[in-house]
Amino acid sequence: MHHALEIQEIVFYIFGHCDQPSAGSAADLAALARTCRTFKDPALDVLWEKLPDLSPLARCLPEASCLSFSGEIEWDILRSYARRVRRLDALDGISRKSLKRLWKPLTTEPLFPNLRRLYFDYTHRATLLLLTPFPSLISLRVKVNKAPPLFEDSIKSFARTSPNLNILIIHGPGINMNHIDPTFICKWQNLHIVICPQISLDLITLVHLSCMPALTSLSFMLYRTMPDEVSTSSLIFSKLRHLSLNSELLDPISHLLSRIQLPVVAHFVASIRSCPSRQDLSSFLAGVQTSDPSYVPEARPTFGFRDLRPYMTFTNLRHINFNVACKVDLTDSELLTLASAWPRLEVLDINRGWGWNTQGGITPNGLLQLLQTCPSLRWIALVIDTRGYTTIPPSLPSLGLSMPRTLCIHALDSYIxxxxxxxxxxxxxxxxxPSSHFSLCAWERQGMAWLPNRVVCKVLWKDGCPHAIYSTRRYDKVV
Known part of the structure; x- marks a missing residue:
């Protein structure tokens, strides 16, 4: 056996490719688990990682288990499989037989200590699932087709026994859940996504959610108008990007928007059931203006020549990729100094995910010298400085340059x-x-969305430049 196959992480990655939606994948993994001790744990981990429902676990116990308590050995076998489960998709319901088997007897230790995601339809029989502790759970999605009387109590208990939740989704088409006390949400301290379109959130819960440093998506119902004493300083959703509000009338939404601050919201949906009056629409628009002040981005450190210079010692580099949440400050001479150390360079990516956030960048002449210094360069991501560049340059072939047959240029957040x-x-x-492949793009990444002039510059780079290139010279493809 190759030594690499004795490393569990490598084996787990390989076995992950066996877990495909095909008829034989489960049998293949089971066979691998029986091959040798080295393969047993990784194969079983992949095999049990995702369960469509609880039936596979219930089948691990003998038939008599649904009528009487199972022995300790049987439960040890069950736990050895249950601890491998990371995701449980019980959306099609849980059979009564499965429940009888798995919760007799109730254990003091968590049955699913490593479960990360739980999705299921809530029924009266599923109450036990919400009463079960899941110490590692980060994502819960519950579909409530009808609101049983025990749902509120069981979801409150769940908030106490599964404290590490990041994603909470409770939905039920046409189900009225305005009677549910939403303060159970306050038990979780690190929520990223909260989707409860049929649950009305009160002021206490909203204040708690506004303190969540990673909350990016929020959806809830407004049944009543928030009290006037709400202070806007206590309701600042600094990271919220997706907000969806549901209400019978537009007035509660307008009132709330006038009392919260949403500095970085990119997607906002307001759903109402009744037709609003002209006055309601005016109040709504006024509230939107109040809740969306001009966003001043956090100051970013600058990343430049001094940070890249240590990498000049690696003279055989062919691929360079730097992506950091910083501004970038590089001049022509600095970039050419760096490139002189990497003559075999094929890919140069400098902050494609975040942009440079600068009016400057590398001039066209600097880009040309870069291609001369690194003749194998075929993929470039940097900012091109086009300020004052209005004179048509001479034909480049007359300079005796040999361009690569494939050239992709990402102009990032280049101003133009x-x-x-x-x-x-x-x-x-x-x-x-001739007969080459050339692609050009700019202003593509989410990290550049807040930068000024984004829309105009993106249109000029995406539509104006390729059209002008086509008019200037024949080519095979410009993207």
């Missing part, structure tokens, strides 16, 4: 004006060799 489009397009057209 309409006056510079013809000149920069002529320059880029000169980089395209």
């Amino acid at each position: 004006e309409a006056e510079s489009v013809p000149a920069i397009s002529a320059f880029l057209a000169g980089l395209i060799m």
Whole structure:
């Protein structure tokens, strides 16, 4: 056996590819588990990682277990499999037989100590599932087709026994859950997503959620207007990007928006059942303006030549990828100094995920010298400085350059004006060799969404430049 197969992480990764939605995948993993001791645990971990329902676990116990308590040995076998379960999709319901087997007898230790995700339809028979502790659970999704009387008590108990939840989704089409006390949500201290479109959140719960440092998505119902004494300073959702509000009338939504701050919300949905009056619409628009102040992004440190210079010692580098939540400050001379140490460079990616957040960047002449210094370079992500670049450059083939047959340029958050489009397009057209593949894109990543001039610059790079390149010179493809 190869030594690499004795490393469990490698074996687990390989076996993960066996877990495909095919008829023989479970049998293959079971066979691997019986092959040798090295393969047993990784194969069983993959085999039991996701369960469509509880029936596979129930089948581990003898038939008599549903009528009487099982022996300790039988429960040890059951726990050896249950501890491997990471995700349970019980959306199609839980059979009564499965419940009888798994909760007789009730154990003092968690049956699923490593369960991370739990999705199921709530019925009266599923109450036991919410009364079971899941110490590692981070995601809960419950579909309530009808609200049984025990649902509120069981969800409150669940908040105490499963304290590490990040994602909470409780939904039920057409189900009225306004009687449920929402303060059970306050038991969780690190929520990222809260989707409860039929549950009305009170002021205490909203204040608690506004303190969540990682809350990015929120959906709930408004049955009544928030009290006037709400202070906007106590309801600042600093990281919230997705907000959905449901209400019978528009007025409660307008009132709430006038008392909360949503500095970075990117998606907002307000759903109402009755037709609003003109006055209601005016109040709503006024509330939106109040809740969405001009966003001033947090100051970012600057990343530059001094940070990259230590990597010049690696002279055989072919792929370089730096992505950090920082500004980037590089001049032509600094980039060329760096490139001189990497003559075999094929891929140069400098902060494609976040952009440079600068009006400057690398000039077209600097980009040309970079391609001369690194003739194998075929994939580039940097900011191109187009300020004042309005003069059509001379034909590049006359300079004796040999361009790669494939060239992809990500212009990131490069600022550009309409006056510079013809000149920069002529320059880029000169980089395209006959029968070559050339692609160009800019302003693509979410990390650049808040930067100024994003929409105009993206249109000019995406539509204006390729059209001008096509008019300037024939090419196989410009994306």
